[in-house]
Amino acid sequence: MIRFLFKGLLRDRNRSLLPVLVVTVGVALTVLAHCYITGILRDSIEFTARYSSGHVKIMTRAYAENSDQVPNDLALLGVDELISNVQDDFPDMEFVQRINFGGLLDSPDKYGETKKQGIVSGIAVDLISENTKETERLNLAGALRKGRFPEKPDEVLLSDEFAEKLEVNPGDPVTLISSTMYGGMAVQNFVLAGTIEFGVEFMDRSGMIADITGIQNALDMQDACGEILGFLDNPRYNDEMAMQVEQTFNNKYADPDDQFSPVMSRLKNESLLSGFFEMVDMFSGIIIFVFILAMSIVLWNSGLIGGLRRYGEIGLRLAIGEEKGHIYRSMIGEAVLIGIVGSTIGTLIGLGFSYWLQEAGLDIGGIMKNSKMMMPSVFRANITPPAYYLGFIPGLFSVVLGTMLAGIGIYRRKTASLFKELET
Amino acid sequence: MKRFALIIFFIPAFIRAQEPTGKEILERIDKNMAYKSAITTSKMVIHGSRQTRTIEAKTWGIGDEKAFTEYLAPAREKGTKMLKLEDQLWIYSPGSDRTIQISGHMLRQSLMGSDLSYEDMMDNNEMIEDYHATVIGSEVFEERDCWIVELQAKTAEVNYQIRKIWVDKIRYIPLKEELFAKSGKLLKRMELSNITKIDNRWFPKKMIFKDMLKRGDGTEFIIESIQFNVNIPEYIFSKASLKK
Numbered sequence: 001m002i003r004f005l006f007k008g009l010l011r012d013r014n015r016s017l018l019p020v021l022v023v024t025v026g027v028a029l030t031v032l033a034h035c036y037i038t039g040i041l042r043d044s045i046e047f048t049a050r051y052s053s054g055h056v057k058i059m060t061r062a063y064a065e066n067s068d069q070v071p072n073d074l075a076l077l078g079v080d081e082l083i084s085n086v087q088d089d090f091p092d093m094e095f096v097q098r099i100n101f102g103g104l105l106d107s108p109d110k111y112g113e114t115k116k117q118g119i120v121s122g123i124a125v126d127l128i129s130e131n132t133k134e135t136e137r138l139n140l141a142g143a144l145r146k147g148r149f150p151e152k153p154d155e156v157l158l159s160d161e162f163a164e165k166l167e168v169n170p171g172d173p174v175t176l177i178s179s180t181m182y183g184g185m186a187v188q189n190f191v192l193a194g195t196i197e198f199g200v201e202f203m204d205r206s207g208m209i210a211d212i213t214g215i216q217n218a219l220d221m222q223d224a225c226g227e228i229l230g231f232l233d234n235p236r237y238n239d240e241m242a243m244q245v246e247q248t249f250n251n252k253y254a255d256p257d258d259q260f261s262p263v264m265s266r267l268k269n270e271s272l273l274s275g276f277f278e279m280v281d282m283f284s285g286i287i288i289f290v291f292i293l294a295m296s297i298v299l300w301n302s303g304l305i306g307g308l309r310r311y312g313e314i315g316l317r318l319a320i321g322e323e324k325g326h327i328y329r330s331m332i333g334e335a336v337l338i339g340i341v342g343s344t345i346g347t348l349i350g351l352g353f354s355y356w357l358q359e360a361g362l363d364i365g366g367i368m369k370n371s372k373m374m375m376p377s378v379f380r381a382n383i384t385p386p387a388y389y390l391g392f393i394p395g396l397f398s399v400v401l402g403t404m405l406a407g408i409g410i411y412r413r414k415t416a417s418l419f420k421e422l423e424t
Numbered sequence: 425m426k427r428f429a430l431i432i433f434f435i436p437a438f439i440r441a442q443e444p445t446g447k448e449i450l451e452r453i454d455k456n457m458a459y460k461s462a463i464t465t466s467k468m469v470i471h472g473s474r475q476t477r478t479i480e481a482k483t484w485g486i487g488d489e490k491a492f493t494e495y496l497a498p499a500r501e502k503g504t505k506m507l508k509l510e511d512q513l514w515i516y517s518p519g520s521d522r523t524i525q526i527s528g529h530m531l532r533q534s535l536m537g538s539d540l541s542y543e544d545m546m547d548n549n550e551m552i553e554d555y556h557a558t559v560i561g562s563e564v565f566e567e568r569d570c571w572i573v574e575l576q577a578k579t580a581e582v583n584y585q586i587r588k589i590w591v592d593k594i595r596y597i598p599l600k601e602e603l604f605a606k607s608g609k610l611l612k613r614m615e616l617s618n619i620t621k622i623d624n625r626w627f628p629k630k631m632i633f634k635d636m637l638k639r640g641d642g643t644e645f646i647i648e649s650i651q652f653n654v655n656i657p658e659y660i661f662s663k664a665s666l667k668k
Contacts, residue, residue: 062639066639071473073472073473073474073537073639074473074639104524104526104530106522106524106525108522112521112522112523113525113663114523114525117524117525117527119530175520175522175524177515177524177526177530179533179537180537182472182474182475182477182537183470183472183477183534183536183537183538183640184477184500184501184536184537185501185504185515185517185536185537187504187515187517187519187520187522187524188519188520189520189522260474
């Protein structure tokens with residue numbers, strides 16, 4: 001029976017070509033949309049990992065409990081030894097020091113008095129050591145607007161907007177007023193090396209990137225840092241692997257009775273991100289549901305049109321004595337075949353485009369008026385296991401459902417009026 | 425019997441007549457706490473999360489308009505100077521050789537990591553100017569009979585919109601203060617002790633501040649010496665003094 005129906009579909013292209021094409025296009029779009037949306041959301045998570053949370057993050061217990069306040073008075077001490085130890089424990093990972101800091105940034109006039117000043121929100125990373133990957137990790141090369149990267153500990157990068165507000169250019173001095181990790185007043189002069197565009201509004205308003213050594217000197221944090229970020233070998237976050245690292249580390253180093261003992265938390269457990277993963281899944285699910293629903297309506301409609309288009313053929317088959325149930329079942333069988341063939345071709349095409357977008361990415365830099373920023377301008381698709389079967393939902397079910405609805409009309413046809421219909 | 429009933433009737437009114445109003449209490453407090461000029465040597469003991477730091481300073485002040493502070497210890501803070509002229513504040517840091525004006529939100533930041541803010545340090549206004557006062561009860565605090573007075577700010581510019589103070593009924597000096605935001609959230613708590621008679625006024629020589637939004641065990645502000653109503657040369661309150 002299946003072979004018979006399949007032959008019928010192959011030989012009568014009027015019956016099969018259009019429905020298969022519609023299903024193929026619909027399914028390919030569904031698969032591509034799913035992969036692209038998932039890719040964009042995953043890219044956002046990766047950006048967060050590279051910028052602030054790492055795949056895993058080590059902090060003191062007290063710092064972790066108050067991490068939204070960036071409490072450098074609760075920072076990790078003896079970090080060189082700690083990093084050396086964890087590097088031995090997890091040789092495939094990379095661990096880097098970070099300090100988040102805030103305060104006031106002041107630009108002096110020619111008499112050394114305040115010309116302009118503003119609240120600063122800064123991040124200290126290893127910018128100048130020989131083998132640092134932080135510049136690349138933060139996409140600083142793509143974000144540089146004026147000047148150059150810092151080459152000395154007392155050189156800093158400012159957001160372009162903030163530098164304009166402070167009326168400073170590369171080479172000008174700026175003074176950071178903040179608190180040392182012991183609560184004392186920290187006043188330190190820096191030189192502006194260059195300006196960058198973060199691509200994140202609040203960072204563009206008041207952002208600063210400094211070398212970790214310069215900030216450690218300024219905030220009296222020698223051999224100390226707020227956070228140690230750990231990055232897995234694979235740039236894509238793997239929660240299972242991160243969880244294993246987290247458990248191994250906490251079993252070895254964390255002491256529940258010491259508020260200054262180091263604790264590790266993985267990206268998924270970060271306070272700001274804990275809900276984000278669920279939100280990503282939910283949001284992705286909603287977008288895909290809406291898309292599938294729209295595609296289903298299109299494909300369902302195609303099934304309905306198919307049924308109506310074959311009005312005459314069905315009449316003839318009824319007239320020569322074929323049972324109504326048999327016609328109905330054979331039409332559904334054909335719809336299943338069309339759905340499977342269209343969904344398979346559509347899934348393959350969708351996966352093909354998605355693979356290309358995953359590897360090459362879509363560069364939206366051109367749309368953004370040539371602006372350079374830390375936010376990635378190339379968005380990539382991400383092929384996940386659901387992409388292999390997701391297209392079959394609209395592809396198969398909606399064609400079958402459309403045909404089933406259209407086919408109900410078969411039972412309403414009256415044999416007595418069939419010949420009259422055929423005469424016309 | 426009639427006479428007895430009359431006495432009973434008038435006793436509460438008599439007691440009420442003896443009870444000072446909130447305004448009178450504030451006037452008496454200001455007589456003790458406010459001054460035309462003063463030179464103070466003080467010690468600030470900051471109990472942080474990790475360690476306790478002691479900062480020593482000398483301050484020259486004229487009313488609530490002018491103040492000049494030089495930090496004497498520890499080594500990292502030594503030579504740092506602050507100049508307050510009305511509502512403006514400048515800080516000189518010898519390490520960076522910069523004079524920096526502190527303004528806006530930064531004035532609410534912690535002073536040297538203590539539980540006091542720059543605004544707290546700058547605030548020397550007479551309370552009667554800034555607040556409406558109501559006596560809401562009395563209580564024994566640290567074995568002293570106290571009025572409990574609630575202060576409501578007269579304007580939105582005042583640092584703390586609501587204050588609750590426990591005022592010694594005899595010496596008219598606050599022994600405890602709770603400082604609230606407009607929302608009613610408790611921001612800071614102060615305890616004043618070591619009340620000493622200096623030049624015919626009662627004055628607390630030790631104050632413990634606790635910023636309720638900050639970690640740590642509070643800050644002790646200890647006055648080691650204070651001279652009231654002394655002549656202070658005007659040049660001290662100039663930006664040129666900061667770099668000297």
